[in-house]
Amino acid sequence: MVRDDDHGTLPLFETKPMKGRLAYQLYATSVFVGIILIWVYRYSHFPATGDPTGRWAWLIMSASEFWFGLYWVLSQFVRWNPVFRSTFKERLVVLPGIDVFVCTADTKIEPPIMVINTVLSVLAYDYPPEKINVYLSDDDGGSELMFYALLEASAFAKHWLPFCKKFQVKTTSPGAFFSNVQEPDEGLDDLQFSHDWLVIKKLYNQMQDRVKTATRLGRVSDETRELHKGFNEWNSNSASDDHQAIVQILIDGKNSTSLDIEGQILPKLVYVAREKRPHYSHNFKAGALNTLIRVSSVISNSPIILTIDCDVYSDNSESVKDAMCCFMDEENGNKIAYVQFPDSSHNITEHDMYASCFRVPNELEMGGMDANGGPCYIGSGCFHRRTALCGAQYADKLKPEWITENTRNEQESTGVLQKRCKSLASCTYEKDTQWGKEMGLLYGFPTEDVVTGLAMQSRGWKSVYLNPKKKGFVGIAPVTLLDVLVQHKRWSEGQFSILISKCCPFVFGYQKIPFTLQMSYTLYLLWAANSLPTLAYVTVPQLCILKDIPLFPKVSSLWILPFLYVIISQYIYSLGEFVICGGSVKGWLNEQRMWLFKRTTSYLIAFLDALLGQLGFSKLGFTVTPKVVDEDVLQRYKKEVMEFGNASGMFTGLAFIAILNVVGLFWCLKTLVMDPGKCVLDRLVLQVGLCVVVVWINLPVYEGLFLRKDAGKVPTSVACNSVMLALMACMFVLYSNS
Numbered sequence: 001m002v003r004d005d006d007h008g009t010l011p012l013f014e015t016k017p018m019k020g021r022l023a024y025q026l027y028a029t030s031v032f033v034g035i036i037l038i039w040v041y042r043y044s045h046f047p048a049t050g051d052p053t054g055r056w057a058w059l060i061m062s063a064s065e066f067w068f069g070l071y072w073v074l075s076q077f078v079r080w081n082p083v084f085r086s087t088f089k090e091r092l093v094v095l096p097g098i099d100v101f102v103c104t105a106d107t108k109i110e111p112p113i114m115v116i117n118t119v120l121s122v123l124a125y126d127y128p129p130e131k132i133n134v135y136l137s138d139d140d141g142g143s144e145l146m147f148y149a150l151l152e153a154s155a156f157a158k159h160w161l162p163f164c165k166k167f168q169v170k171t172t173s174p175g176a177f178f179s180n181v182q183e184p185d186e187g188l189d190d191l192q193f194s195h196d197w198l199v200i201k202k203l204y205n206q207m208q209d210r211v212k213t214a215t216r217l218g219r220v221s222d223e224t225r226e227l228h229k230g231f232n233e234w235n236s237n238s239a240s241d242d243h244q245a246i247v248q249i250l251i252d253g254k255n256s257t258s259l260d261i262e263g264q265i266l267p268k269l270v271y272v273a274r275e276k277r278p279h280y281s282h283n284f285k286a287g288a289l290n291t292l293i294r295v296s297s298v299i300s301n302s303p304i305i306l307t308i309d310c311d312v313y314s315d316n317s318e319s320v321k322d323a324m325c326c327f328m329d330e331e332n333g334n335k336i337a338y339v340q341f342p343d344s345s346h347n348i349t350e351h352d353m354y355a356s357c358f359r360v361p362n363e364l365e366m367g368g369m370d371a372n373g374g375p376c377y378i379g380s381g382c383f384h385r386r387t388a389l390c391g392a393q394y395a396d397k398l399k400p401e402w403i404t405e406n407t408r409n410e411q412e413s414t415g416v417l418q419k420r421c422k423s424l425a426s427c428t429y430e431k432d433t434q435w436g437k438e439m440g441l442l443y444g445f446p447t448e449d450v451v452t453g454l455a456m457q458s459r460g461w462k463s464v465y466l467n468p469k470k471k472g473f474v475g476i477a478p479v480t481l482l483d484v485l486v487q488h489k490r491w492s493e494g495q496f497s498i499l500i501s502k503c504c505p506f507v508f509g510y511q512k513i514p515f516t517l518q519m520s521y522t523l524y525l526l527w528a529a530n531s532l533p534t535l536a537y538v539t540v541p542q543l544c545i546l547k548d549i550p551l552f553p554k555v556s557s558l559w560i561l562p563f564l565y566v567i568i569s570q571y572i573y574s575l576g577e578f579v580i581c582g583g584s585v586k587g588w589l590n591e592q593r594m595w596l597f598k599r600t601t602s603y604l605i606a607f608l609d610a611l612l613g614q615l616g617f618s619k620l621g622f623t624v625t626p627k628v629v630d631e632d633v634l635q636r637y638k639k640e641v642m643e644f645g646n647a648s649g650m651f652t653g654l655a656f657i658a659i660l661n662v663v664g665l666f667w668c669l670k671t672l673v674m675d676p677g678k679c680v681l682d683r684l685v686l687q688v689g690l691c692v693v694v695v696w697i698n699l700p701v702y703e704g705l706f707l708r709k710d711a712g713k714v715p716t717s718v719a720c721n722s723v724m725l726a727l728m729a730c731m732f733v734l735y736s737n738s
């Protein structure tokens with residue numbers, strides 16, 4: 001650390017509160033008053049007599065609104081007082097070593113060429129190469145494809161790293177770099193750059209062709225297999241769920257083969273495929289990461305660990321230094337367990353049709369969590385303190401050791417070392433140990449990340465959120481509606497099962513983390529629980545229109561005011577918040593649609609699955625999100641045309657709701673025309689308004705149901721089922737007694 005004689009030690013990062021919070025706090029208080037008035041209205045206007053259907057409906061509406069009110073209160077905890085951090089990289093003097101963990105699981109939906117781009121992007125960090133160690137975990141270890149691709153990457157790195165260094169390239173994923181930076185053609189200064197650019201681009205293309213060809217063929221040629229003895233680890237019996245442990249150090253960082261073309265040392269690069277056997281539970285990504293923690297502890301044992309997914313490349317070569325500023329800060333660094341960067345994607349379309357940007361959480365809510373004790377860990381783009389990740393309690397007095405020793409014996413040959421690592425990657429190694437419980441990533445949840453972050457905070461550590469202008473990490477967002485819904489099912493199920501397990505923030509974090517942080521976590525852990533009230537809100541009032549049962553105050557009643565105030569002001573606020581965070585109005589509308597879609601499908605299934613799981617009836621799974629799709633699907637995605645081309649039950653649910661709301665709207669118009677004396681608009685105005693909003697949100701669904709002809713339309717079977725279900729529900733309500 002820099003010693004400044006006048007000021008003592010200068011801080012390496014600073015924290016700034018968000019401006020204009022008082023105005024927000026006043027506004028939020030007014031909304032809260034509105035919410036209370038709504039609750040009062042529900043309670044005081046309960047229809048004590050009359051139609052039991054009406055009473056049930058009223059009860060359901062009251063419960064839903066009570067829930068939404070409480071959820072709104074929760075959402076204030078991440079909005080009340082967000083903070084933002086910035087770093088002073090130039091003040092850094094000590095640079096600790098770092099181990100980077102990249103996980104991949106399936107060569108079919110996670111193409112090796114994408115994975116090695118991610119690996120190359122971190123190899124080329126603007127950081128001393130002897131301090132970088134990159135580990136790739138291949139959970140598809142039955143095939144040698146990924147190993148082959150990594151071998152190609154290790155050769156290409158010898159050209160790529162000097163190039164990045166020479167021209168201070170920030171986007172160090174070659175694929176992304178060559179698609180962003182077109183060949184420079186002007187200016188004498190650029191002569192050298194143009195020349196090198198062409199040379200490297202050619203090398204990259206050749207490598208890409210070779211890797212893609214092998215991927216397409218699904219195997220590696222015999223000549224290629226001769227190139228490296230590591231290929232001998234695979235034999236004809238290897239299957240992705242049945243193979244021995246494989247550890248191959250591709251770049252050792254010690255000998256003459258670990259130099260780049262300019263004679264500079266290269267970072268270490270290690271391929272790891274943990275042992276897999278049928279009938280053993282492998283604990284998905286959490287298990288993969290724990291294996292890497294152990295293997296890396298023998299080879300490099302760096303004090304800092306970065307975890308990223310195979311599609312998430314580094315887009316800012318300075319992120320390591322940014323993160324180190326937090327850890328190394330004299331005053332506050334000591335208590336930080338992890339530094340989380342936001343999740344962003346490079347394939348988002350203009351208006352973000354599937355709301356994959358997480359705009360408001362990234363730009364605002366994570367800062368709110370940071371103020372409350374630290375952001376949650378979201379799996380990718382997160383730097384950890386090794387000891388904290390391995391289960392250490394935070395201890396005030398303990399000074400961290402930045403220069404750590406690994407257990408590697410200098411005389412030990414690579415072969416012997418690899419063998420030692422293999423035993424750490426075996427199926428049985430974790431038996432009767434604390435791995436997955438007290439040590440490393442926690443097992444038993446589809447969102448191992450969130451629960452592990454919470455565990456670290458509950459051991460007394462803090463975390464920090466860094467969101468510099470130039471994004472640190474960029475991944476791939478799913479490009480079909482079903483993939484998005486399935487991903488959200490995994491997340492919301494994982495989150496909800498944390499809440500109903502012993503890892504709940506109120507139990508796990510009891511007296512360990514601040515109350516405000518417990519509440520912030522709860523906001524996300526309760527995603528799934530939003531499904532029931534939302535489902536009620538888009539079905540019950542609609543069905544009640546058919547029976548002419550009013551569920552909201554009349555236009556002529558003063559009680560309508562709190563409803564209007566809360567609804568309108570919250571919509572305007574949410575739009576404003578979204579736009580300030582960098583979104584468009586259409587993007588916001590898309591977000592509202594996805595919000596409805598997720599709550600009525602993914603979250604509902606997740607809610608039920610999590611409960612069943614808690615009771616021991618359902619087994620844990622992890623559906624890996626596809627990172628590649630067919631060309632015509634991709635074209636539709638680029639044109640922002642929704643993809644329904646799958647006979648999924650989730651789509652039946654969506655279409656059912658869409659149709660029900662149209663029926664409600666028509667019924668109301670029918671009464672208006674045929675029975676003007678009934679004053680439907682006065683009595684049912686909010687209900688009708690609700691139908692209008694839901695219908696409007698669902699316009700793409702009707703299009704997919706009735707108008708489109710392409711392969712992405714709603715399949716006929718889904719359309720028939722949903723229409724039938726909706727009509728049945730209406731009939732049932734219309735012709736039931738009372």
Ligand SMILES: O=c1ccn([C@@H]2O[C@H](COP(=O)(O)OP(=O)(O)O[C@H]3O[C@H](CO)[C@@H](O)[C@H](O)[C@H]3O)[C@@H](O)[C@H]2O)c(=O)[nH]1
Pocket residue numbers: 103104105106110137139283284285288308309310311378379380446447448449487490491494622623624625626
């Ligand atoms: O058995 C498995 C399954 C997955 N993965 C890897 O885990 C990562 C995340 O999987 P993905 O399908 O891309 O899930 P996402 O929904 O995109 O991932 C988010 O959510 C996960 C938790 O649900 C976190 O682990 C991730 O970091 C976070 O980006 C990928 O690199 C996979 O290769 C494995 O290594 N082994």
Ligand SMILES: [Mn+2]
Pocket residue numbers: 309311475476625
């Ligand atoms: Mn992903």
